[in-house]
Amino acid sequence: MDLFANAFYLAVLVIAVIVGPSLAVGLLVSMFQAATQINEQTLSFLPRLLVTLITIMITGAWLIEKFSGLFLQIFAQIPLLVGA
Template sequence: MTPEVVMDLFANGFYLAVLVISVIVGPALAVGLLVSMFQAATQINEQTLSFLPRLLVTLATIMIAGGWLLMKFMDLFERTFQQIPLLIG
């Protein structure tokens, strides 16, 4: 296995990790920003007010995008397993 092949495998895995993290964390970040702006405007400093909406949005995002993310993982693993004979030989 050459260093180029190893870097290609690493790049594919890293791209998938960044994609999964951005899909799951992005909506939670947006909701957290909206809740923080609401808290700053109303001067309410309740910890559960910022935690619960982010948790619910994260869970909803996983439920909605989970199938698509799972397909991305399966595609990566399938491509990697199909390339094993080419990588070894």
């Protein structure tokens, strides 16, 4: 169960790190659109895409390190899980 909890925590962490800034930029663009009454659907796409790509570039190494740690933990526990 501890292994599944760690994997679930890592999945939530990765989603929060990547999607969180995109949601914040989407909210800011939406507030700008509401204030200026510009109703263009594609206006929020490019800033959100850029922020998501920049976030992945900045946090990518850290996320890969986290995934590698989880995989190493899983591989280290294979003999214990198979023997049980």
